[in-house]
Amino acid sequence: MSLLSPIAFAAVPDDFPRFVVPGHDDEMRAIRELFYYHYQNAGPVIPLWDEWLPNATLWPAVGDVQHLDDMRHRWASALASRPMDADGYVFTLQHDGTAHALGWPFPLWQQGGGIGWHFVGTGVQGYDAPLVKPDNWTVVHAVSGAINDKGWQLDLTSPHATAQTPAFHIDAKQAPWLRLNWWASGSESAHPYIEWTTSDHPGFSLDRRVSFEPAKVGLDGGETRTMICMYKVPSWKGTITNLRIGFDNPAAAKVVIKSFHTAYDSRHPVNNLNLIRGSHDYFMWTGDMSFLQSQMPRLRKAMRYVMSEFQTRTHKCIYNTWPGHDGRSGVRYVNGKKQIVFGEGIGSNYWDLLPFGGEDALATIYYYDALEDLAQLEAETARLEPRPPMAPDGFDPVDLRTHAEEVCAYGRKRFWNDQPQRFGTVDLDGVMHDYGFTFLNLEAIYYDFASPDQAKSILSWIDGERTVAGDTSTGKDIYHWRFGPRSTTRRNIDYYFWAWSDPEKIPFGDQVQDGGAVLGWSYHDLMAHIKTLGPDSAAARLNEIAKWFEDVQAAGGYRKYYDVPGRGTLQGGNVPGGLGLDKEFFESVLPPNVMLYGFLGLKPGVDTLTVDPKLPRDWPSLRVTQIHWRNLVLDITASRDKVHLAWRGKSETPIFARFGSGASTPIALNGQSEIDLKR
Numbered sequence: 040m041s042l043l044s045p046i047a048f049a050a051v052p053d054d055f056p057r058f059v060v061p062g063h064d065d066e067m068r069a070i071r072e073l074f075y076y077h078y079q080n081a082g083p084v085i086p087l088w089d090e091w092l093p094n095a096t097l098w099p100a101v102g103d104v105q106h107l108d109d110m111r112h113r114w115a116s117a118l119a120s121r122p123m124d125a126d127g128y129v130f131t132l133q134h135d136g137t138a139h140a141l142g143w144p145f146p147l148w149q150q151g152g153g154i155g156w157h158f159v160g161t162g163v164q165g166y167d168a169p170l171v172k173p174d175n176w177t178v179v180h181a182v183s184g185a186i187n188d189k190g191w192q193l194d195l196t197s198p199h200a201t202a203q204t205p206a207f208h209i210d211a212k213q214a215p216w217l218r219l220n221w222w223a224s225g226s227e228s229a230h231p232y233i234e235w236t237t238s239d240h241p242g243f244s245l246d247r248r249v250s251f252e253p254a255k256v257g258l259d260g261g262e263t264r265t266m267i268c269m270y271k272v273p274s275w276k277g278t279i280t281n282l283r284i285g286f287d288n289p290a291a292a293k294v295v296i297k298s299f300h301t302a303y304d305s306r307h308p309v310n311n312l313n314l315i316r317g318s319h320d321y322f323m324w325t326g327d328m329s330f331l332q333s334q335m336p337r338l339r340k341a342m343r344y345v346m347s348e349f350q351t352r353t354h355k356c357i358y359n360t361w362p363g364h365d366g367r368s369g370v371r372y373v374n375g376k377k378q379i380v381f382g383e384g385i386g387s388n389y390w391d392l393l394p395f396g397g398e399d400a401l402a403t404i405y406y407y408d409a410l411e412d413l414a415q416l417e418a419e420t421a422r423l424e425p426r427p428p429m430a431p432d433g434f435d436p437v438d439l440r441t442h443a444e445e446v447c448a449y450g451r452k453r454f455w456n457d458q459p460q461r462f463g464t465v466d467l468d469g470v471m472h473d474y475g476f477t478f479l480n481l482e483a484i485y486y487d488f489a490s491p492d493q494a495k496s497i498l499s500w501i502d503g504e505r506t507v508a509g510d511t512s513t514g515k516d517i518y519h520w521r522f523g524p525r526s527t528t529r530r531n532i533d534y535y536f537w538a539w540s541d542p543e544k545i546p547f548g549d550q551v552q553d554g555g556a557v558l559g560w561s562y563h564d565l566m567a568h569i570k571t572l573g574p575d576s577a578a579a580r581l582n583e584i585a586k587w588f589e590d591v592q593a594a595g596g597y598r599k600y601y602d603v604p605g606r607g608t609l610q611g612g613n614v615p616g617g618l619g620l621d622k623e624f625f626e627s628v629l630p631p632n633v634m635l636y637g638f639l640g641l642k643p644g645v646d647t648l649t650v651d652p653k654l655p656r657d658w659p660s661l662r663v664t665q666i667h668w669r670n671l672v673l674d675i676t677a678s679r680d681k682v683h684l685a686w687r688g689k690s691e692t693p694i695f696a697r698f699g700s701g702a703s704t705p706i707a708l709n710g711q712s713e714i715d716l717k718r
Contacts, residue, residue, distance in 0.1 A: 155300025366397025
């Protein structure tokens, strides 16, 4: 994943979407420029953003006829190629580190009680362990060679060669996985294995052996990153004292080992859910049936993995028991003294310092949304011609929606903290953790997980009308950063993964996940205000964002604006800070989309485009141009009693438009190019 580097402000091209509100020219210009600034580097990144970015980037009709579908092609390729393992887990695809190869790059084994041997580094600054030589390894039926640019070379001279590590002592709980980065040639049919000794069992034994797959490619291809699951093995317990790799080679072979080490379980439980939701959004915008036909088996597999792995049918939530993902903190205070608990509090989502897990509130909200999205794909697309094949393992959409209702009903009670009247998250001890997570609560409103009464209580707190006892930030200070609310409103010095062990040394607000803020999530704030308090409330917030961005532009950009002491510290490029705006904060493209999905009220469907405007009192109308839906490019103008659609392009199948809950009207038929919808 590459970083979004700061770019120069540039004139917005004529073919980029416009937001037109009579009497609000300056505000609309600023919001459009904010949108274009972040759209320039927008598009698919990794599965973590697959839910948020498709809806923000697929609709702008940018470029000439030959390039109009470029963004669609990028998304179709990215979503269709998201790798998953044999069980159905979708890989995280973040840059390399020393944690789980299919997960987030940290926690690093060297941050806890692990062990490892790295002969060549990852090549990612800040994520490397010290390099070593294999001098103290013991090889049998093999000859130890030099370390080249790939790693330690081994010639396996006879069958059944082994390589044994130097002696060590680690707690098995600090090594839920073993990771081998390697190449091999000549042993493709082998069944390699790991053996280990413990302080109680000092000899190698078949009772302490786990097999794994051979290297997938030869010496000239890409490295194989083999993850060996140890935490599920009953004999992997106590103090581990030695490891031995058995190559099981049938004849002479060659091996190159880049690294061999323990790994914490840094997988994300939200990847599968994001793939389902991103694929849903892509199809709703494009109507790409060939994509859907090929993707549906993958989406079903992804959902079945979630249901099985996280016991969702039983617990009616994402119930995460992965090592380190039980929702407990790795930084605890007992009798006033800090305790660091290695292996605990590992992040499970975008908020990678926070121990969401156990009964995971944020992942459960995403699960609820993914159930609804998959139900729609199963139900509505089945009636279209040509029909996608109904696989034997297809889901019943009625059952998915019934289950979604159960999940929502459970979550509204389980994750609701009665005294502060907001959502928190619950660990496997049943303990509620609540630091005023504005992002959790605003997404709960956005995805209709919160009830209407809960939504009102949440916004009365975030808007500062209601003070929550014990919060560090209250009232107007919650919007101290101008463009959106703080990520959290209560000082957090004890709810983190264990390696973020000195949060008290960083002032409240100088860390994104402790009183800081992320520009992208202002989108959910705006949408929640429209949904709960109405468009006037959201328009006031939008105006503040526009003024803030005008000040940023006048200063010469984010980095220059925030160089001024007292304005805040920027995070980005592995440098921690309090505000997330550029570099890896790809979601900054989101807030301007409130013009389309919020105020215009546009919702793309399988074959119906719904427009349900929510106009502030001083907006006589709203026009949004260059909207790319299906094969059409539309300009839509909404007033209080009428919606006007003008378009270019044609459709091979019937397409309909609807104003609010009114009757559907066919569009793009008989040479029409515009239509009025009236209430």
